[in-house]
Amino acid sequence: MDIKLELVAVPVTDVDRAKAFYEQVGFHADHDVTVSDDIRFVQLTPPGSACSIAVGRGxxxxxxxxxxxxQVVVKDIEEAHADLRGRGVETTGIEDLPWGSFVYFTDPDGNRWSVQQTTPRTAAARQ
Known part of the structure; x- marks a missing residue:
């Protein structure tokens, strides 16, 4: 039996601000539907991902x-870091740990993201 994670709700205060931020990060806006005054559903997907996020009301x-x-995973942390910075996203520097190399950023509400290259740069350099 397959079990696939396909959608993660991200709690935000301002839906339009969050949507604009995640588009700035590079996510694609798949849906933006206002169901009622209490419910708005915005689905955004990172490039190449089978899992999306949802921001909205209700x-x-x-x-x-x-x-x-x-957490999202990339093949090249240096490329991802440069891409995010080029898009105007505030990030940390690259952190190298034994289990991967990481960059961190937060959305306007403070939801924290990590971007991981699963093979640490230090190990990749030795290969």
């Missing part, structure tokens, strides 16, 4: 900014 009871360490 989607979750989580407090805006309460997600910590949502």
């Amino acid at each position: 989607l979750t009871r989580m407090a805006p900014g309460s997600l910590d360490n949502l």
Whole structure:
């Protein structure tokens, strides 16, 4: 039996601001539907990902900014870091750990993301 994670709700205060931010990061806006005055559903997908995020009104009871360490994986952390910075996204520098190399950023509400290259740059350089 396959079990696929396909959608993660990200709690935000301002849907339009969040949508613009995630588009700036490079996510594609798949859907933006206002169901009622209480429900708006915006689905955004990172390039190449089978899993999307949803921001909106009436989607979750989580407090805006309460997600910590949502993680995406890239092949080249230096390229990802340069791309994010080129798009105007504030990021940390690249952190090399034994289990990967990482860059971190937060959305306007404080939801924290990590971008991981699973093979640390130090190990990749030795190969």
